[in-house]
Amino acid sequence: MSNSRQGATQQPQPAGKLFQFKLVLLGESAVGKSSLVLRFVKDQFDDFRESTIGAAFLTQTICLDDATTVKFEIWDTAGQERYKSLAPMYYRNANCAVVVYDITQSSSLDKAKSWVKELQRQADPNIVIALAGNKSDLSARRVVETEEAQAYADEAGLLFFETSAKTATNVNELFTSIAKKMPLDMLANPRPRGTGLNARGVDLNRDSKEVGCAC
Amino acid sequence: MATFATCPDLYRHPSTRNAGLAAISFCANDNVDDEFHGVPPATSYIFGQSQFLKNLSHPNLCEYLDIVKGKRDRVFVVQEHYATSFESIRVAQESEEKESSSKGQDLARIRSWATQILDGLVYLNTHGIVHRTLTLANILLTEDDVVKLSNYGLYNMTKGGSLVQFSIGDPHYLSPLTLGQEHTVGLQDYSTDLWSLGVILTEMYLGESFWRKDRLDVDELVASLFSVRKMSIESKSWIEDCPESFGINPVVLKFLQTSAPQQQNGTTQNKDQELQEFVAFLRVCLKLSQCNSLEPEQIQGHRFLKPNDLPASSEDAGRLGSQSKMWHAKPYIQSSFLPEYEGEVERLRKAISEGTLLSDLPTASPAKHQLLCKLPLSQVFYLWKLAGGDVEAQFRRNGRLVGTPAIQLLPKAVRVAEIKDERPPTRDIADLFSDVPCILTLESLETEILKSIHEPNKGQFSWDTDYFLLSDPDEMNFLQNTMGDDKDKDDTFLYPDLMRSASTLSGVAVTSTANAAVGLGVPSLSQQPVKTRVKVPLAIREKDLGYQYQRLSMFTDLLLQYPASRAEILHHSKIDIPPLLRGKVWAAVLGVVGDYQEVYDGFDKYTEKPTDRQIELDVPRCHQYNQLMFSPAGHEKMKRLLKCWVEANEHQVYWQGLDSCCAPFLTLNFNDEALAFACVQLFLPKFLKDMFLHDNSQVIHEYLAVFRHLLSFHDPELSSHLDHIKFIPQLYAISWFMTLFTHIFPLDKIYHLWDKILVGPSSLPLFVGIAIVQQFRQHLLQSEFNEAIGVFSSSFPEMDIEKCIEAALAMCRVTPPSTCWLSYDQESREMRQQMSTAAVVRTSADGESSHRHHHHHHHGNGVTLEQGGRTSMDQQQQPEQHRRSKEIEKRLSSGPGAGAGGPVLHWWEEPLSIETMNAELAPRIHRSDFVRLRSQAMVIDIRPEAEFKNGHYPLSIHMVPSQLELLVFILEKLKKNYLVVIANRGDSGPEFASTCVRFGFPRVALLMGGIDALRIAEPTTTAASAATTSTTTTTTSGTHASSNNGSHGGATAATATSTMVTICSCRVIRQVITVNSKVKEEVAVLKCKTSFTHKKLRSTIAAHKSD
Ligand SMILES: Nc1nc2c(ncn2[C@@H]2O[C@H](COP(=O)(O)OP(=O)(O)OP(=O)(O)O)[C@@H](O)[C@H]2O)c(=O)[nH]1
């Protein structure tokens, strides 16, 4: 099942350093969180993807340059308000977060803002947050203007992209710029081996072993 | 009232005994332009929209059996079929005409036909359907001259033809008013069928075609229709003034004109009057009026149809009213209430062997297929497919998909109003529609079924292993019913009623007429647990023609008698469920009763609600690979169902995932939303208790904690590994349990999974979860956190559901039920209370609530009285749920320990906090379970030595916790099925048990309450013994446990004795019990007659001290 993943990490490549980050996706239901992940991880799009219950987990590795590989552990969460109480379990110790809204639903931006607030209050203080305005292919039905969201992102100190999981616009860009924004240098010191979820974080003792670039 | 007695898919109307099957095929518009996101393809619309046709049932309509989507926008429609049609009669007539001078049909026959056709049309109209394609070819006749209308759904299912590129209807029979009619109007215009009826009856009576034969050019015909229409608008009766140029056959016109009714006084002969009435009738049919046209229902009372001089009954000989539809030769459930049963079976046997079974039917033409003629047609079609039939292939074989059918006649002009769609047909029109039915031959089906049944080695095949019963003689089976027949059968979910007497079961089976018909005799189910039966995989059983035939006929019979037959249905469902009847069988298993339609109708599904938005977002994402769920009709139904649920369950809320849970019920009961809803209402409280409460996090987390314990119980190695890498169930299993796996498996797998879950105990899903995890065992054991979670990140395409469920059942059987107790679960709360000896007397109110499904016992129950008018299901469910959510609220606010006003629990019987549960790896068991499994358990007592010396459970081993590591290898040698830890309250029992798990000991459990629990006397009158005691000789749970294990008791005691001696001699533990003869005696006494009381404990101690 995860053969490809293992295969990728087991090829030794002399110069590569692998960094591993935990990334969480948050946002209102049906804004396209799962679709963004599916596009990023499998380069697929599915019009009828099932809604997410609890959370779903995927990983994807990207190469920043010859020397740096970043592996994302992605936690895709359920969007329905009711599942909110579970969210801390997933964003706890997350290194980065993508907060998604739907450009055709103005309420989804409000929801995104409240997620950002919660992350800034509750999550790791060094968390890198990106705001993604998804479904940019549906420009005819746009209700959230780019400028408005951009202004908010600037003010709150977030990365910002308008994406389309359907057409793949800006999806890789989104994740790549997150990877670039991660404080890679600061993480260079090996830390004690983590013990599972609560210490997932940046677990460099295990992860910084020299492994290949998967892309 | 039998709940399903009137379901069309369960009975066969006698007039259809020689029905065949036929299919038509057409192509829907191809929706290439999907610029509007969400516009479904036409085939999908048709597919969803037309399912309801299968539910129509009327003696004068051919039943719709299937509507299938083929490749490339092709739709196949399978219908009941007869070789004789009005058309074939006309053709035969025309060839005869050359020899004889007689033409047409006699009036009585015409009248009977007219009456039946109108009956069929009126029925259609009440279901909102216009036939619109009434032609000679679409009116079929049985051998007994019963009219069967065919193809009546075509116009409706294609949305008035707007979803196809061809025109619907033959202009020769099409009303002039339909020309250019918008389909939105046409779909409501019931009057247009009367024109067709008029034309058809005229042709049949005169033996002449209505329109002039020599002028069959379609454009001319359409021009004529327009002229007729124009004229009818101008003058009242176009018939009078119709010029020859209109193209109506002059013979016809003359007939319609000259026989025009004139007022004649009694002098006329009856015959003439009849004829005049007929003409008058035809003129009514053919009357065209733009504004107030008559509809079929309005002319049913016409004089022509009700001749005064003929008694209605004889006139209606060929007409079988819907009242007479029940001819089903009933099977009978053998019971003391039905002593005449034996005779009835004999009668049936005799009738079958003499071939006279059908002789008591209203009409007497012989059946061609003795076996098939009694099966509902949908089942015949199902078996036809099982026997290798393939509609699409049949079409190919007949060269049908490339033929040149009569439809070429249809002019574009008929569709003038629909100019908007001017795309040129992308295919040859002949390819789009063929109205010549393709016959699906049934000739060899019966022989094949018989052959399949009588194949050698089928004996063991036909009745397969019941996996609830199956057990290893060396193992416990907690699923095995220990209750006698007198016990209330409604507790089946606690203790499945497996021990019902064999005669009762076979009694039902044998009366299945179909089984008897082929001389199958009694399918016997062994009453004893069997270990060695060969199991034929479900996949093979489901494909086996003979087996499915038997299962179908038996379940049909049982369902017709439901709810009386519920226990039998439940029993047989544990083996397997025939896929075709799954929807109803599930409903029966769940216990749906009463007028569920009325209940469903009673809920508001239309007012806007805050949850609508989420529902709107989720429904288009719910199981969309399934054709029904994908269709617009499916979306509508799902939304209604969910809204209804929200409305009906005011203490719960819509959580994402509920849609997935409803999908199996909806797809199985697509034509019966109310039944789907009733199933959901019974299913959720049983298997997903309180998961949909507004605040469900306690519920979920407790469930997951129990899951984790059970994983430790059955797979300590895997569990400790996952625990070590912090791979907790919260990360992967929430969607499993919240949707009972519908979120991770496709529906075809879910059907099989739920087949077993529904008939099992409510804890079964937990074991299914373990079985799923175990399928990845090797992989997981080698995985670190990341890889581990990757295993569960996709759905499981390769998962073998049958293996999974077998593994789950195997674990469930040997798991003491108390390890699965949930504090929020009514069932376990009740068990907890029943088992508790703290409650000396159970209040009657509490006793009532444990019998949720036993409706007969509830008359006069104060709780339900005010609910007058509701169905009993409703009566049970509503207040019950209400009360429970109240309780839970109370519980949440007052914290653990706050009882719900029920009997008092011992301290150790109180639910644990979730934090405590998560800190422990091993589950805890209640002493009632301990008592049952003790002979198979190694019991380790870790209390301080002094206390142990003071008194202990006779067969226990004393151990200092820190010694475990040293002793592991010895304990492993003493292999027992269970390892039970006894400790003091607040002592390190949980840690010790967890350590045992980490050392890889399977089935480790901590005894709830430790030695305290064993010190309390087990009163003989408590529920504990009531629940487990049925055999006459035992009165206490202590002795019951030994009787349960039969002869093993003695042997076990002996083994235990020798093992302890072994330990002694090893001198590893100094302070083990020295087993002297007195203790041995004590054990023996305990085993045979006394309860494990305080007194006994004391005497054991005394014996020990004196040593
Ligand atoms: N046109 C368009 N549709 C999209 C895009 N991304 C997602 N969708 C559609 O939006 C719907 C919801 O997408 P999901 O990815 O399931 O949304 P989600 O945020 O994961 O939703 P939850 O799991 O309920 O929280 C689906 O029908 C997708 O097909 C996009 O970029 N463009």
Ligand SMILES: [Mg+2]
């Ligand atoms: Mg999602």
